[in-house]
Amino acid sequence: MSPNQLPGHPHIAFLGDELFIEGLRLSDLAHQYGTPLFVYSKAAMLSALAAYQRGFAGRKARICYAMKANSTLGVLQVFAQAGCGFDIVSGGELERVLAAGGQAEDIIFSGAGKTRAEMRQALQAGIGCFNVESEAELEVLSQVASEMGKVAPVSIRVNPDVDPKTHPYISTGLKGNKFGVPHESSLRAYQRAASLPGLKVKGIDCHIGSQITEEAPYLDAMDRVLDMVEAVEAAGIMLEHIDFGGGLGIDYQGDQPPAADALWAKLLAKLDARGFGQRMLMIEPGRSLVGNAGVCVTEVLYIKPGEQKNFCIVDAAMNDLPRPAMYQAYHAITAVRRTQQAAQTYDVVGPVCESGDWLGRDRELAVGPGDLLAVLSAGAYCMSMASNYNTRGRAAEVLVDADRAVLIRERETAADQMRGERLAFGPRT
Numbered sequence: 001m002s003p004n005q006l007p008g009h010p011h012i013a014f015l016g017d018e019l020f021i022e023g024l025r026l027s028d029l030a031h032q033y034g035t036p037l038f039v040y041s042k043a044a045m046l047s048a049l050a051a052y053q054r055g056f057a058g059r060k061a062r063i064c065y066a067m068k069a070n071s072t073l074g075v076l077q078v079f080a081q082a083g084c085g086f087d088i089v090s091g092g093e094l095e096r097v098l099a100a101g102g103q104a105e106d107i108i109f110s111g112a113g114k115t116r117a118e119m120r121q122a123l124q125a126g127i128g129c130f131n132v133e134s135e136a137e138l139e140v141l142s143q144v145a146s147e148m149g150k151v152a153p154v155s156i157r158v159n160p161d162v163d164p165k166t167h168p169y170i171s172t173g174l175k176g177n178k179f180g181v182p183h184e185s186s187l188r189a190y191q192r193a194a195s196l197p198g199l200k201v202k203g204i205d206c207h208i209g210s211q212i213t214e215e216a217p218y219l220d221a222m223d224r225v226l227d228m229v230e231a232v233e234a235a236g237i238m239l240e241h242i243d244f245g246g247g248l249g250i251d252y253q254g255d256q257p258p259a260a261d262a263l264w265a266k267l268l269a270k271l272d273a274r275g276f277g278q279r280m281l282m283i284e285p286g287r288s289l290v291g292n293a294g295v296c297v298t299e300v301l302y303i304k305p306g307e308q309k310n311f312c313i314v315d316a317a318m319n320d321l322p323r324p325a326m327y328q329a330y331h332a333i334t335a336v337r338r339t340q341q342a343a344q345t346y347d348v349v350g351p352v353c354e355s356g357d358w359l360g361r362d363r364e365l366a367v368g369p370g371d372l373l374a375v376l377s378a379g380a381y382c383m384s385m386a387s388n389y390n391t392r393g394r395a396a397e398v399l400v401d402a403d404r405a406v407l408i409r410e411r412e413t414a415a416d417q418m419r420g421e422r423l424a425f426g427p428r429t
Contacts, residue, residue: 006332006334006376007251007254007332008250008251008252008255008292008377009044009292009295009376009377010044010047011041011043011044011047011293012041012044012295012374012376014338017337017338017339018336018337018338019334019335019336019337019374021039021041021295021400022041022042022043022400022401022402022403023400023402023403024400024403024405026039026295026297026336026372026374027336027337027372029297029398029400029405030297030299030336030372032405033396033398033407033411034396034411035297035298035299035315035316035372035395036296036297036298036299036314036315036316036317036320036395037296037297037298037395037396037397037398038294038295038296038297038378038379038382038383038395038396038397038398038409039294039295039296039297039397039398039400039405040074040075040290040293040294040379040397040398040399040400041293041294041400042078042293042399042400042401043401043402044292044293044379045075045078045079045289045290045293045379046078046082048260048288048289048290048292048293049063049079049082049084049289051259051260051261052260052261052264052283052285052289054261055260055261055262055263055264055265055268056264056281059268059277059281060278060279060280060281061280061281061282061283062085062106062280062281062282062283063084063085063282063283063285064084064085064086064087064106064107064108064282064283064284065079065084065085065086065087065284065285065286065289066087066246066284066285066286066287067086067087067088067093067096067097067286068087068089068093068286068381068384069286069287069289069290069291069379069380069381069384070286070290070294070379070380070381070382070383070384071093071096071384072383072384072397072408072409073096073099073100073408074100074397074399074406074408074409075290075399075408076096076097076100076101076102077100077101078399079102079289080097080100080101080102080103081101084102084106085102085103085106085107085108085128085282086102086106086107086108087107087108087110087246087284087286088107088108088109088110088111089109089110089111090111090118091115091117091118091121091122094107094109094118094121094122094125094127098125104125104126104127104128105126105127105128106128107122107125107127107128108127108128108129108130108131108155108205108243108282108284109122109127109129109130109131110131110133110157110205110207110284111131111133112133112134112137114130114137114141116140116144119140119141119144119145119152120144120148123144123145123148123150123152124148127153128153129153129154129155129202129203129241130152130153130154130155131154131155131156131157131205131243132154132155132156132157132181132189132193133156133157133180133181134181135181135185135188135189135192138154138156138189138192138193138196138199139196141154141198141199142196142197142198142199143198144198145198145199146197146198150198151198151199151200152198152199152200153200153202154193154199154200154201154202155201155202155203155204155205155239155241155243156181156186156189156190156193156201156204156205157180157181157205157206157207158180158181158183158186158204158205158206158224158225158228159180159181159182159183159206160183160206160208160220160221160224160225161182161183161224162208162217162220162221162224180206180207183224183228186228186231186232187228187231187232187235190232190235190237191235191237194237201237201238201239202239202240202241203239203240203241203242203243203280203282204225204228204229204232204239204241204242204243205243205245205282206221206224206225206243206244206245207245207246207247207284208221208245208247209247210246210247210249210286210287211247211249211250211252211287212247212248212249212257213249213255213256213257213258214257214258215258215263215266218244218263218267219266219267219270221244222244222267222270222271223270225242225244226242226270226271226274226276229242229276239279240279240280241279241280241281241282242271242276242279242280242281242282243281243282243283243284244267244281244282244283245283245284246283246284246285246286246287246288247287248260248263248285248287248288249287249288250287250288250291250292250377250380251292251377252329252330252331252332252377253330253332257288260285260288286380287380287381290379290380291377291379291380291381292376292377292379293379294377294378294379294380294382295374295375295376295378295379296316296320296321296374296375296378296382296395297336297372297373297374297375298314298315298316298359298372298373298374298375299314299315299370299371299372299373300312300313300314300367300368300369300370300371300372300373301313301314301315301351301369302369303346303367303368303369309346309347310344310345310346310347311346311347311348311349312346312347312348312349312363312365312367312373313349313350313351314348314349314350314359314373315350315351316350316359316375316395317350317351317352317357317359317390317392318350318352318354318356318357318358318359318389319350319352319386319387319388319389319390319392319394320350320382320383320386320392320394320395321359321375321378321382322381322382322385322386322387323381323382323385324358324359324360325354325356325357325358326385330360331359331360331375331376331377331378332375332376332377333348333359333360333363333365333373333374333375333376334373334374334376335365335366335367335371335372335373335374336371336372336373336374337371337372338366339366340366341366341368342366343364343365343366344364344365344366345362345363345364346362346363346365347360347361347362347363348360348363348365348373351390351392352389352390352392353390359375360375383395383397383409388412388417391414391417393411393412393413393414393416393417394409394411394412395409395411395412396409396410396411397409
């Protein structure tokens with residue numbers, strides 16, 4: 001790898017002393033649009049998608065982007081135009097997909113707490129499938145669909161009790177997690193689904209977690225899911241598709257997850273060996289498509305020396321980049337312009353009034369006030385989880401396509417945040 005390339009970021013690299021995203025200088029974008037600023041590479045997204053497409057070449061498969069990773073309309077449009085379906089978890093996400101040009105029949109609706117209103121909304125739109133996560137949800141969905149004179153297409157999310165070896169907050173397939181139907185109860189759930197008048201059984205679904213960097217959990221989960229397919233079909237309930245979820249990790253800090261095409265070569269070999277290779281396959285990648293396509297550019301406000309720590313205070317904060325505060329997650333941080341000055345060790349922190357407002361601990365940086373930093377691997381679970389804490393407006397977002405930049409989200413103002421609020425009382429007299 002060239003010293004100018006950044007690990008895991010094939011379309012973000014130094015040219016001379018300046019950091020570029022595709023054909024544009026990040027410093028130029030920061031000066032044009034302000035900071036903090038999220039910048040995404042379209043080429044990086046499509047390159048990550050291409051690995052899955054290669055893995056599924058010649059197969060009946062649908063790649064459904066798990067939009068909770070990044071739900072900005074301009075990002076969704078990239079995947080809609082590339083032929084992807086979408087994995088949604090709320091009625092709001094359904095509206096976003098349709099606004100971005102996605103097709104309702106290519107949408108699968110996951111999530112453990114769908115409301116009746118969301119069910120009606122999705123049925124009216126004509127989505128492709130509901131991934132049902134409890135027996136109670138089966139009953140409610142059948143009732144809602146019957147009241148509308150419709151039949152809801154369903155798959156049941158089976159919890160395979162496989163350890164994904166990831167952070168416990170993003171593990172979803174163990175017995176102690178809230179997601180899915182326990183493996184040992186799944187056959188009963190399928191039999192109940194098949195008996196309900198408002199439902200049509202379509203497939204089976206599983207999802208074991210996020211930021212998975214080993215192949216073994218996927219292989220184990222596939223065995224468990226295929227065991228359940230055999231049991232369900234032996235009971236006379238045929239399954240049209242098998243949905244293996246998502247969760248493949250990215251390189252945050254020297255992580256080495258398997259390449260998507262290499263992983264699926266092994267999974268498909270196992271699928272073929274068990275006689276299911278011609279089934280319709282569905283997957284729900286999110287982070288692996290967008291995570292390393294994005295950076296957050298932030299300006300250094302102050303350098304604050306301390307007795308125990310030196311602090312680099314920047315204008316991005318935990319409301320913009322919540323992963324470090326939530327998961328103690330690591331994001332690489334680099335200066336946008338390389339210099340010859342000596343580096344020092346800093347904690348990179350933001351302006352929010354919380355001790356948990358940090359973006360990076362003990363980072364070697366050669367920077368001063370007014371300089372720009374790039375927080376890497378910021379394309380997933382940053383803007384989609386951003387908040388207005390401290391009445392901070394959400395950052396602007398820019399999509400880069402070769403040497404062209406498009407503003408896909410304007411910077412949020414205080415007036416934007418207060419638009420739906422009302423004073424409770426009249427003026428004091």
